[in-house]
Amino acid sequence: MEKILIKNGLIVTMNPQGDVIRNGSIYIENDIIKEIGPDTDISNKPGAKEIDAHDKLIIPGMVSCHNHLYSAVVRSIPYSGFESPDFSFVSWMDRFWLPLLEDRVDQEVMYAGTRANVLDHLRSGITTTTDTAEGSYALPGALDAVDQACMETGIRAVLSFETTGRISEENAAMGLQENINFIKKARAREYDRITGRIGVHTTYTCPTELLQEVKKSADELNAGYMMHHLDDRYHHFDTCLRFGKRPTRYLADIGFLSPNLILFHCSYIDQWQDPQIFKEYDVKVAHNAESNAIFSFWPDMLHLIREGVTVGLGTDGQTFNYFEVMRTAQMIHRIKYENPELMKDDQVLRMATIEAAKVLQMEKKIGSLEVGKKADVVLLNDRSSVPIFDVNAINYIVNTCERTDVNTVLVDGEILLQDGKFTKVDEKEVYAKSKEQAIKLWKKNDWPLP
Template structure:
């Protein structure tokens, strides 16, 4: 297939922007990028998806989300949510304990569908369902494959649901990692999920490390999202969170440290030294009133900082907008935020994915996975090599995505999901959510 007749943003070092660009896709990879008319002439038999003068660009990457939170939309928790711990205890932990396999599959379908509609083609998820652990990651994988999205999955290991649940979570993570390594699938990858330092004892850390001996995978863990995480670590272990995770060998080039709001300078240095990736989630941080991540400082130290949504939204265009203004507002400096946000989404999210997938993501170039979106955007000011990001940041949102291709297959055309029956899924989800809400 040729996707062409549009302004092409490649996010590639080779050719960054083309006025009348086109992409030739064979199987699941990009085999050629060039002028639309020239590619059509060279490949006369190819099916053509006409962008009609709109934007053609790489699919967006969300480097951290929570599929299990899908039922929370419109839900009113009965417990107090006046601080970070109470938000966790009375909202998110209460919700995740209510989920069964049916809910996990529905949550996956609805989250992935909204992601696809917003142009997200790769989503790295951190799952929790404390009373339904065994088989939960395999259920998520089943939904992901049916809808056709690229994803990385893990289960949230924690002590909060008792020792047997902790052991079951460790087993689910390791079983799924080994399954993914054996399958070596282009679409689904695995990490070892851990909630956060303050809900993981040294005893559990030891069990995790024992289970992961000889297993080639990184960790996906929340780090100093709230200042309470630091207080807990200092009180119990006499070590800062970053130091404790380093001591246990959790940090490394395949590990995702999520949030990292309350890091000290020495912890930032540890993260840099271990080549650990940080993923920030600005809208969620503001909503939970936990603070602003030190994005500018981390980038200056050379830390690989990516961008997620924490499931506050599935629209990464929206997350970019907030990432930009949060940094400039927090630092009272209008010169920061813009280029940092571009680096998070278009440099570092692809770099993070390169740790797990064997072909480039987040780029339109020869040899990259064919994850491509077409966005209904015809600018009223000039657009080109040097300013396309400004157009995306201030002119585009996920609702403008018309077509989404993942792994060489159109999964959405003219804003219709092609792979599953979303009317039925949404109806089933609404029914189940109403039952779950009674537990809240």
């Protein structure tokens, strides 16, 4: 039995009571938190590995509700595609992202990019990620490559493949089957750190029949499913033109919505009817604040949150610094409404932890530091210029911390990062392989090479 005792830290539990424990300890056996409380209440544990958390904050491992892990290889590419005079997000997707990147992704790119992105996420304090693998010409077996990369690096992950109808009916069927096969594979093995959902692209690339088949398959498997939704105004134009109704109402009318569905982005919801529809069907939402802001979108989650919709944060692949993501989520709402009281610090941190776990329907296992939950734990260095204690700890985490402050990361009680160094993989080798695959992709597009 593996035993770990983390001692003498400031524990921000994110439990329902919002407890912050000064001079606290966490005792872990194998993958489960067995005891948590003040040092004085937790006795020494013979045979346990001890971690001294003096001058450190201890928080739950953070949770990203949306990601494209392979996309580590397409950061900082030497061509943006933004130069076109008819630029819009959809035209950019059609002219640039889909033909030059997504359709040229193979399993080697997926494997290398996923490993690099996982290290970026772990170093940012993210212990659970939710991946939608893209690459319709990497089928079949795309998720096996992503799965292997996640297992080697040790992160907790929910994996899916992005089923799409934009190429052919045969390719759409292959994408859906990729999801089904992986869900069954993940359930059949003892290793439970990686699970599966069904992924599907969005309303304007998937015919009604495909969306209904995705929902039917998810129901038959009793599995979750997830989709991009309203990340651009074009979604409204498309469904109104084809079906005479807005996208969310269309999805409700075809029977697609349910509590097992996660919708990514939702930047352009109809604020007058969508929050009520989401609440009625208990749909979950992944808010990718920083990624959306990069594309000049201004997502507004307040209407959904006020209606009681479950909203968690996500990275969306090319961004990975969760402290930046939290601050971006906070700032875009405060700026829009000119109200510094919106998106309070504890709410934003909850969206990165326990609320994100609720989005994944995993709140009984992760998202907070409580007895009986999985031992997904992050230790942050305290480099503050003022004393940090229970009153201001969450403010410090959200407003001041950086990913460079992440000192130690545990997933399932396994130490993946200790004193800033990875324990399972060679970091330099991982990034070198990612660079190799990036250059291979650039060569395919005749882009400038180093």
